[in-house]
Amino acid sequence: MKSLQRRLWEAVEPLHAVVYFAPETAAAAKTVGLPSWWMGYFAGRVAPLGPLPEPPATAMLFGFAPRMVARSLPDAWKYAEPAAVLQSRMAAVEEALNRILPADAPLAELAELLELAVAGADYAARPLAAAWSSVARPATPAGRIWLAATVLREHRGDGHVLSAVAAGLRGLDTTLTHIGSGAVTREVIQVNRGWSDDEWDESVARLSERGILDGDLTLTGPGIALRQRIEDDTDRLAAGPLEALGEDGAAEAVRIAVPLSRRVFDAGAIPLPNPMGAPRP
Numbered sequence: 161m162k163s164l165q166r167r168l169w170e171a172v173e174p175l176h177a178v179v180y181f182a183p184e185t186a187a188a189a190k191t192v193g194l195p196s197w198w199m200g201y202f203a204g205r206v207a208p209l210g211p212l213p214e215p216p217a218t219a220m221l222f223g224f225a226p227r228m229v230a231r232s233l234p235d236a237w238k239y240a241e242p243a244a245v246l247q248s249r250m251a252a253v254e255e256a257l258n259r260i261l262p263a264d265a266p267l268a269e270l271a272e273l274l275e276l277a278v279a280g281a282d283y284a285a286r287p288l289a290a291a292w293s294s295v296a297r298p299a300t301p302a303g304r305i306w307l308a309a310t311v312l313r314e315h316r317g318d319g320h321v322l323s324a325v326a327a328g329l330r331g332l333d334t335t336l337t338h339i340g341s342g343a344v345t346r347e348v349i350q351v352n353r354g355w356s357d358d359e360w361d362e363s364v365a366r367l368s369e370r371g372i373l374d375g376d377l378t379l380t381g382p383g384i385a386l387r388q389r390i391e392d393d394t395d396r397l398a399a400g401p402l403e404a405l406g407e408d409g410a411a412e413a414v415r416i417a418v419p420l421s422r423r424v425f426d427a428g429a430i431p432l433p434n435p436m437g438a439p440r441p
Contacts (some may be wrong), residue, residue, distance in 0.1 A: 164410050165395040165402055169316055170441045171414040172274065174421035176309040177436055178260065178429050179204070179253040188252035193239040200245075202229055203236035207246040208291035211237040220288050222321045222331040228354025246295065250303060257302040260427050266416055267301035273405065273413040274308035280404020281311065286318035312401055319397030323390045328370075332363040337372065337387045340379035343437040352435040417441075 162170075179185050180201065189200025205221065206212050214230040221229065236245070261267065275297075283290035292311045298304050324334040332355050338344055350360065367373040372383035379387060402410055418441045424430055425440040432440055 171417035174424040182256035184252040184256040188248040192248045199232040202232040204249040207242040225354035254303040270416045271304035277401035289315035320394040323393035
């Protein structure tokens with residue numbers, strides 16, 4: 161049975177992930193001066209942290225090949241200041257959500273619940289979540305939902321990185337355990353994370369040596385147990401927002417968010433499968 165933390169992530173993640181696929185976001189990055197989609201992605205993802213170079217960005221983003229990040233950072237800051245990237249990105253995703261979501265949806269209610277969850281988050285060793293938590297709250301319900309969903313997903317993501325590193329996994333290793341679980345495919349992930357075939361093979365060999373993967377990239381028994389431990393640790397580290405909501409509040413947030421996230425998928429605003437491994441809830 162899925163944990164309530166996991167159900168909350170599945171319900172809310174699509175409302176954040178619109179930012180990666182919406183034409184409004186791509187257009188905003190181009191308008192602000194960023195010359196490529198990936199530059200818009202990396203600059204937009206870390207914009208609240210200021211003009212970061214590649215090494216700390218790669219450390220936080222974890223699953224990306226360093227050279228892929230280095231193609232965008234720090235060069236992005238020659239074209240646009242972080243504040244301009246942030247402002248344009250938030251305006252664009254707010255526009256996208258207002259286009260996709262029904263006008264009569266209880267957006268203000270969901271925004272209040274997600275902001276209550278954010279208020280319960282602990283940001284120790286969670287740099288991405290901490291940075292996004294410092295962004296000024298938007299005026300509209302759609303903007304508030306997106307920002308709160310972003311803080312919560314980066315909070316969970318930072319915790320997931322901590323769990324994976326504690327398990328002795330590198331970024332690509334962790335990705336391969338995700339593939340081994342059947343949640344995503346190599347075809348979707350490799351091109352979107354920038355790893356070479358040689359790096360891929362090295363990671364497979366490393367995990368096979370540890371008895372985590374078998375020959376067809378499927379998790380072994382010990383691999384399944386390791387992946388479950390990482391997911392359980394991720395849930396445990398995401399407990400603060402859930403405790404702030406309480407079980408009833410979290411269940412209500414899931415109830416409201418699920419049809420909205422389904423609307424996002426059904427409108428074609430997020431592909432399925434996708435690089436995040438987010439299912440249609």
